[in-house]
Amino acid sequence: MDTPSAAVDIPARDAAAGSTIVATLSHSPGKLADVVDVFREHSVNMSRIRSRPSAVNAEEYDIEIDVNGVDEETFSSLITALPAKRVTHLATNDVPWFPRCEADLDESVKDVWGYGAELDADHPGFTDEAYRARREKFAETAYSTRHKDQMPRFEYNEEETATWRTIYTKLKELHPTHACKEFIAAFNLLEARGVYSPDTIPQLAEVSDFLQSSTGFRLRIAPGLISSRSFLNALAFRTFFCTSYIRHSSTPMYTPEPDVCHELLGHVPLFANLEFAQFSQAIGLASLGATDDDIKKLATLYWFTVEFGVTREEGGIRAYGAGLLSSFGELQYCTSDEPEHRPLDLEAAATQEYPITSFQPVYFVADSFANMATALHSWAMRLDRPFAVTFDPYTRRVIVLESKQEIMRLIKNVNSELSILTRVLEHVL
Numbered sequence: 001m002d003t004p005s006a007a008v009d010i011p012a013r014d015a016a017a018g019s020t021i022v023a024t025l026s027h028s029p030g031k032l033a034d035v036v037d038v039f040r041e042h043s044v045n046m047s048r049i050r051s052r053p054s055a056v057n058a059e060e061y062d063i064e065i066d067v068n069g070v071d072e073e074t075f076s077s078l079i080t081a082l083p084a085k086r087v088t089h090l091a092t093n094d095v096p097w098f099p100r101c102e103a104d105l106d107e108s109v110k111d112v113w114g115y116g117a118e119l120d121a122d123h124p125g126f127t128d129e130a131y132r133a134r135r136e137k138f139a140e141t142a143y144s145t146r147h148k149d150q151m152p153r154f155e156y157n158e159e160e161t162a163t164w165r166t167i168y169t170k171l172k173e174l175h176p177t178h179a180c181k182e183f184i185a186a187f188n189l190l191e192a193r194g195v196y197s198p199d200t201i202p203q204l205a206e207v208s209d210f211l212q213s214s215t216g217f218r219l220r221i222a223p224g225l226i227s228s229r230s231f232l233n234a235l236a237f238r239t240f241f242c243t244s245y246i247r248h249s250s251t252p253m254y255t256p257e258p259d260v261c262h263e264l265l266g267h268v269p270l271f272a273n274l275e276f277a278q279f280s281q282a283i284g285l286a287s288l289g290a291t292d293d294d295i296k297k298l299a300t301l302y303w304f305t306v307e308f309g310v311t312r313e314e315g316g317i318r319a320y321g322a323g324l325l326s327s328f329g330e331l332q333y334c335t336s337d338e339p340e341h342r343p344l345d346l347e348a349a350a351t352q353e354y355p356i357t358s359f360q361p362v363y364f365v366a367d368s369f370a371n372m373a374t375a376l377h378s379w380a381m382r383l384d385r386p387f388a389v390t391f392d393p394y395t396r397r398v399i400v401l402e403s404k405q406e407i408m409r410l411i412k413n414v415n416s417e418l419s420i421l422t423r424v425l426e427h428v429l
């Protein structure tokens with residue numbers, strides 16, 4: 001039987017602010033009702049409640065409850081009285097909600113800024129009824145696909161495939177002279193495995209499987225442009241929100257929004273590179289529960305790296321950013337002498353102003369993806385967030401390192417991995 005507050009951490013908190021309480025219960029009837037009773041007895045309203053299987057024990061499940069405006073004394077009494085095996089809570093003020101497991105991304109997929117089924121008046125497909133009907137269909141599929149569902153297959157028509165072929169062929173011509181070597185290697189591998197070809201728009205399910213087997217990254221269908229917070233949050237789970245529709249056929253070399261060409265021909269190949277995958281996930285982990293100001297910084301850093309990053313190779317400047325690799329014009333411009341090339345400094349890149357409707361006047365030059373990932377971890381420690389998070393690759397969940405229990409569990413895992421490595425080394429040396 002669960003005993004009240006078997007393990008309770010009560011970090012300092014601001015009584016006026018909101019908190020998220022996580023109560024771990026055993027799988028037996030009536031447990032949730034007992035928890036609700038304690039809230040009722042303390043006259044504390046739950047502003048949000050969610051449940052999920054525990055990451056620690058298959059016989060347990062976690063109830064995550066948001067509360068607001070609870071004074072310190074009531075809060076302390078409440079969590080002490082909870083009939084749970086473990087109780088933890090975020091000791092932070094106004095920590096924005098963030099996903100803890102992949103199923104939580106079902107919430108994020110609704111957080112669309114634009115270009116779902118609705119198109120702006122200046123969109124090339126705005127007056128094309130057939131195109132708008134297609135877009136609505138793609139958006140509906142994205143909204144209705146849940147984490148538990150299989151990735152749907154998309155049937156692309158001849159006009160759409162022709163647009164893909166035009167873009168694919170033109171961009172690929174520029175790879176040897178304008179793309180970084182890691183991108184070219186991954187692109188060639190996608191072709192060799194039969195996932196990519198100019199004649200067929202790849203199925204996102206197959207692309208996702210390829211990434212999963214390479215670095216653990218996965219694709220999740222997006223209805224349109226996802227908000228910065230939700231988009232970055234998904235990266236923490238090695239999940240990339242990816243659109244499935246294609247730009248209007250009248251402008252094959254231009255799109256005002258992300259489309260399947262931008263995603264597959266710009267973003268996807270490098271998610272198969274381990275160091276780049278680690279860098280991308282590090283941005284995502286830093287974004288979980290981040291302040292709005294820090295989300296802006298992280299989104300700007302993402303812009304100047306994952307979208308518009310360049311690196312220097314023997315032959316000169318080479319692109320690794322998806323916004324460049326999916327743009328015939330800017331890919332040539334970014335490697336020329338015309339724009340300014342500055343060495344990548346994460347703080348400078350995170351605060352640099354940039355235009356969104358014209359070529360970039362400034363690009364930041366990275367030396368290596370491995371160094372970027374290391375530098376990002378250090379830089380992210382300076383962000384205004386009073387807790388740390390880590391990703392559990394076995395359960396694909398995010399662990400908030402706030403309670404002693406979670407930190408001890410992580411140390412045990414690290415010890416276990418170290419002892420395996422030690423034994424391997426003893427055999428090898």
Ligand SMILES: [Fe+2]
Nearest residue numbers: 258307322323
């Ligand atoms: Fe993008």
